[in-house]
Amino acid sequence: MRTHEGHGPAIHVQGLEKSYKELAVLRGVDLDVPRGGIVALLGSNGAGKTTVVKILATLLRADGGTATVNGFDVAREAPQVRESISLTGQFAAVDEVLTGRENLVLVARLRHLRDPGRIADDLLARFSLTDAGARRAGTYSGGMRRRLDIAMSLIGDPPVVFLDEPTTGLDPQARIEVWQAVKELAAGGTTVLLTTQYLDEAEQLADRIAILHEGRIIVDGTLAELKQLLSPAKVEYVEKQPTLEDVFFAIVGGGAGDSPADRADRAVRAVGSHE
Secondary structure, X not given: OOOOOOOOOOEEEEEEEEEEOOEEEEEEEEEEEOOOOEEEXXXXXXXXXXXXXXHHOOOOOOOEEEEEEOOEEOOXXXXXXXXXXEEEOOOOOOOOOOEHHXXXXXXXXXXXXXXXXXXXXXXXXXXXXXXXXXXXXXXXXXXXXXXXXXHHHOOOOXXXXXXXXXXOOOOHHHHHHHHHHHHHHHHOOOEEEEEEOOHHHHHHHOOEEEEEEOOEEEEEEOHHHHHOOOOOOOOOOOOOOOOHHHHXXXXXXXXXXXXXXXXXXXXXXXXXXXX
């Protein structure tokens, strides 16, 4: 099932409300997510981002408002919604005893798909995990585990994927690996709703950004549109200093096959370029 309504938004939320006893978490959330793009739901801890995702994934019932995913109402058509989505939580849900390939084969079999071995091999290749496919997932780095987790979520070709804080606890290089995987999802036509509290993550990944604050979406637009909300920038000429990210990636590089000499050479060039 790739689509139910080809012309409407992949996700449509109107007036969504949710309270826990006296605590009102969502106070009328409105949100549209177009098909085939990445929308970042940005907010601080406790803003209600995960609550929104749980309602859209049919894991939690809203107190008020309406929501549709892939054209199906989350309250009245929950089975159809579940067939249309995949949810990746804040921590990688992989079986550490199984190999990477066995994790993927297991999920494919649970979904009663034909040729689970081929599906597993295709996803390992897609997420640059082929060489690690025969290793136990417990030996994977944080970035590899998260990439495997996202690969598992794509089995069955869901048109909509929810990524709830996908880079929580990852080191800088692992975050870059996950960002690349998310970009490839959208490039393949998958709709991605990403929740994050990291401003740079939303800036790097999202086609549109919605900011959730005190239970409501207070702004929703492209990065360029959001920047226009501020006063024009004052132009000043200053000496540019390398950022910590510049230094980190100049030293460690981007490829697993880089030699220590390669990394040292990059570090020397990076330092020299700022002298």
